[in-house]
Amino acid sequence: MSMTASSSPIIFLSGAGGGAPDLNVFRDGADDNTRIEVIRYPDWRHYVVNQLSADTLIKELAEQILAKVPQGPIRMVGLSIGGHFAYGIGLHLRARGREIAGFCAIDSFMFVSIAPSAQWKKRALEQGFELLRKRRFGEFADFLRSKFWRAWIRLVGDRLPLFLRALASARWLPSVLTSDPVVEGELSMRMLVRTTAPWLADLDRTPVPLEVPAVLLRTALAQGDDAAWRLRCPNIRILEIPGHHHNLFDPENVGALHEAFIAATEEWRAGHRVD
Template sequence: MTVSAPPIIFLPGSGGGTPDFSVFRAGPNDMTSFEPIAYPDWRRSAAEGFSAEALIVELVAEILTRVPRGPIHIVGLSIGGHFGYAAALRLQAMGREIAGLCAIDSFMIISAEPSAGWQGRALAEGLELLRGGRLSDFTRFVRSKFWRALLRLAGDHLPRLFQAFSSSGKLPSVSGLDPILEKELTMRLLVRETAPWIASLDREPVVLKAPTVLLRTGVTAGDDDAWRRRCPNIEIFEIRGQHHTLFEAENIGSLREAFLTATRDWRR
């Protein structure tokens, strides 16, 4: 992709973080630019009237601002792959060209509840950090899981709880308490609102007529057919690692190779 080419839109996972985009470039002379788009914070997600459909409208408006003309390329990580699919459908309906959609380990989401076996996966992830001597990462991991467990206990009352705080003018200073709590709260509210809607996309999937690729770990191979119903001509590439280790040093090479191969036509 040349310097004058439109940027590639990047939609992050529910945590909102963005990776080092050099992972997606062929080398130092690759001038491909990426435009990450942030999701609303927890205050917006907790507000009355927020919905998954409203989120897609906002994302599409932001994409049009970043790429006002020409073909549009979208990369979506995890939940961002589903948002990218929905945004691409809306953009196509508006007459814009979707030149490529790349979903990265975007497994199918049935509900906002934790998937089966989550305790075992969390334990394995924590032990992996300890074995690697990554004590600071382990501490952040434990804090993250602690806050996530507390927020899950609130269930469907979570948005209403913070709406009540907002209407009373006593909105708590979450970031002052713990920045990790703010991140978990933002993620939890986003997932709770959008998960049922994402599941509904596959009841009667609308076909996206655009070049689409899925880079996914072996663990999520069972979702290939669902993606094929959305995008019949999709190309699927298996990458090393697990969902939470895609950008670890031992898996970066696999991800980069798959991305560059899968998006080879984006650079012409």
């Protein structure tokens, strides 16, 4: 079997929590050497110190992509909120004359508010019990800590940016902010969502068509957003995948996700592969 490699990387934009899953899910087997470049989101300090807007964030993320793909076609995969970012970045880069050769959103459901989504308590309980059932006790402990801090951050409400701005300008920070990655992650995620929720709402008031090869892989829970995605991407192909939003990359679901991605993106992946 010949070794294959892509002439341009696939850009991956994560969910609001940042990080990346096993990126091999986006490769077509062991002989596929396609580079996958992960875009990093700023931490909470960048939002509050620079009073970052959603438009500025999109431009900063686009600059990261241009640094990784300085020429040639650009292909993007966005997970959850990353799918919305990929759409916005695609519009931005096309306006600058760059070719978007392919775009895939994974379970990128619509939201227009920073308020908790419907049935969030039920989903949180299901996720917690699932971790216990699978005996993933370390992850369960992190899950509990993240929910505790998320609840506390929500109690701060609209005062959060002012509170964090005061912390960022202080000469010292509480040890919990410097030693606990869970707290850092929750604060950064909250500022990301606060900054971008109004921008996301505006996107779908008058959606601008991104007419590129596009795919949406989504769970059954997100099927109500299909129409909105078709307004954004008129040529989009939509496939349902098994699982829930939080466990798409778990062993019982990742195989189906991989197969759906490979099948749905074959045209724009193969078009930029060299032997």
